Amino acid sequence: MATATHLAELQQQIRQRYHDLSKRLQQVAHYVLDNPNSIAFDTVAVIATHASVPPSTLIRFANAFDFSGFNEMKQLFRKNLVEETSSYTERAKLLKESQTDASLDTPSNILQQFSHANTVALQELTSAVSPEQLNTAVNLLENADTIYVVAMRRAFSIASYLTYALRHLERRVVLVDGFGCMASEQLSLVNEKDVVIGASFSPYSPETIELCERGAAAKAKQIVFTDSQVSPLAANSDVCFVIKEAEVESFRSQTATLCLAQSLAVSLAFRLSRQL
Template identity: 85%
Template sequence: MATATHLAELQQQIRHRYHDLSKRLQQVAHYVLDNPNSIAFDTVAVIATHANVPPSTLIRFANAFEFSGFNEMKQLFRKNLVEETSSYTERARLLQNAQGEERELETPSDILQQFSHANTVALQELSNAIAPEQLDAAVDLLENAETIYIVAMRRAFSIASYLGYALRHLERRVVIVDGFGSMAAEQLALVGKNDVVIGASFSPYSPETVDLCEFAATKNAKQIIFTDSQVSPLAANSDVCFVIKEAEVESFRSQTATLCLAQSLAVSLAFRLSRK
């Protein structure tokens, strides 16, 4: 079993293995699933008291899910809580206040250096993580689609904006499902088996994007997905699923790698069409 990298993935592992755990570990599992905010910011001693177990049991629980210690597991809960806070000011406050930790990012220059470095690493990892067969399959789907629907809301909307711009310049028929006027379902209503849906969402996943991609699956539309985990709710119905590890600085995530991949697909399609 691989160590979970997202809270939703860990929670799924806990639920799946719950009945195989000892009674003590089941007790911890129950508390962990029901009290994510406590796990994120309370001390190990406080959590152990509330869960009515010794602190050593928390460590055994974390080890059972391939973490080196309970504090390592706690980071998934803290990260998720920060990501679900839509206000960037509130995110910064949560991070600064977390257990009195001192932050290393003091100036705009510090932040720029951290993001530049993190994005450089993410881009280097991108080409190694994406199989050539996936790229070829995605370009095939885009080339043969009657209509390309792009479903990428909230933080992922910049992906939709770029792909809409690029694919229209390639004379593709494109519909950006933006939900304007609460009309998202109507915008996707005519999707069919000869169409392609490009879906993009990252933890915490946009419920609108998940629902729309599930609807597209009922219409047998092909799907190209941009997401961050193999257990993402978008992955199940995908024909091509790109799992992208974005750069992250103190729970503020970039989109550089995803945009690079989107641009690569659009330019690859341009070269293919030019040869024909």
Template identity: 40%
Template sequence: MTRERLVEAPQDFEGLRQAILERRSELPKRLMQVAAYSLDHPDEIAFGTVASIASSAHVQPSTLVRFAQHLGFEGFSGLQLIFRARLRERNSSYEDRLKSIEADTTEVSENVAILNGFLAAAGRSIETLAKSADPDTFEKSVEILAKAETIYLIAKRRAAPISTYMAYAFGKLRVRNVLVGTAAGIDDDLVAMAGPKDAAIAISFSPYAQETMGQARALAARKIPLVAMTDSAFSPLAESATEWFEIVEADHAGFRSLSAGMALAMALTVAVAERRRRHKDER
């Protein structure tokens, strides 16, 4: 099989991720499917075989090879080396300390072992966000939200605690906001009230809440600025966002942490309030 296009292969995971994002509009459907799977399941790409990865991604093995060649690699093994290098880089002294915590669970009770497991997952989540958060995206998001007359907060299911906290914190900081989540079932009507001087924050993680996706698309169609928190570049929420943050939460015993999302929410809330205060003082 010949290479589909002559491009220079990315040298690291961040370069690979950027290449995928830049070319996603031109990727055929099956290659897009592999791209989404690779960013959502990087560890599986690093450790799996072509057959096992293809099965999990619901594509043919040849599609994985085509995807790698589309990005400039000779074959899938070259692409896989990037994912394995990412794992080696993540194996820092911080990760070693977390592994030590987990290893110590053999010396403690079952209850304390559960506590240690969730603490370790929370730590991993925070560490991942610390490495991946883009300062420019944060600055632009703060500016968007600080200029808004009203901030609409949209989240459902697992993401709901994050928006609820932001509503509480914004209220304490005297930042006008609307928490979209009513027992009366008028959430779409609330979102429809957002005007050109407002902005919104939408939060959703896989499996994505369809109501959140629909409200985000409605806001984007009306050109209302939207800051999103989600878990993949291929999330439907990212497509509607003016600015968006990728949050990959670690899990323990099948329960995913909210630690990184909550930390980002706290930082955004305080930074927006501080920017608004400075703008007021400048006037």
């Protein structure tokens, strides 16, 4: 295997070899794929702490992909940031501002922290989601016989909004909420003409994973909202939106995911209006 010379090439190699890596190296792979800015700017010690591995594991990970050391691999991430857009500088600056040691003991400080963190998440959303992904997702929603929306626990607000919005567009929508322990029955008629929208974030909902797998077995198309390229929802998806949400002291937001969900619904509304 040749050493990757571009970030996209390295990320593809990591995804392809993920299940062949040891558990420790999978842990690093997970962090590397989901935190490119951290890999570009943070020290090896900081990255190791955030990935919950010893620094030596980062070196072994880099060696596994034919780099002489972890710092050599870091150069791909830095090069990519420089080549893509200068706005990353402002994003990095804002991210540092949102990670100050300011006290969170007043509502005003908490609001400020979440506002900063959500600003970063929304800015990164626009670069993380491609036009091709958006167009494909809207096409699937437009052509689906029935749209099944599956999102439990923390992600339920996403399912609730999408069900509301899509029904206002006169789509046939089934909210698979498991009421009365009847989630299986709610999904029992899914078929290849339908679309399943699944949403789950770490720690992933076992119910959502199982239901999305049932949708895949029925050959339904799948649109997924999740937080990692190696999420258990990603494997069977036709469109996988990987969203890095804001987080303040372990409290995670849903602002970016809701923004993306609303963008899909409004895009579909404009698409349908042109047909009238």
